[in-house]
Amino acid sequence: MSVDRVQETEGREGTADTEVTEVTEDREGLEAVTTATVAAAVRYYSVAPGVRLNVRSGPGTNYSIVRVLPEGARVPIYCQRPGERISGPYGTTNIWDNIADGDYISDAYVYTGSSGYVAPRCA
Incomplete structure (x- = not known):
């Protein structure tokens, strides 16, 4: 086979x-x-209520903004990687979520129900 x-x-x-x-x-x-x-097994997660979230080309605010998610957005998390430490509605973390090819958002703005990794580490 x-x-x-x-x-x-x-x-x-x-x-x-x-x-x-x-x-x-x-x-x-x-x-x-x-x-x-x-x-x-790709799950979708909610972005914090009332937030229009910048999507960046890498895991930090020094990376360019590639688009902005609207309020009420739900996103897939394909993998996660460490990056710049960010404070948001769901705490302070250095975890960044890969939501599309080359698109990252801080996990501090995504309700995953966990303060740790919920997806595999990005390669």
């Missing part, structure tokens, strides 16, 4: 789906293609 292709697709709210395509060969050399969709 070999996995030929893995593709992430947008799933229902609160998850991302991963589509896996597998090609297998039987004894006669005939190939069978199987595609399955597997829900990944």
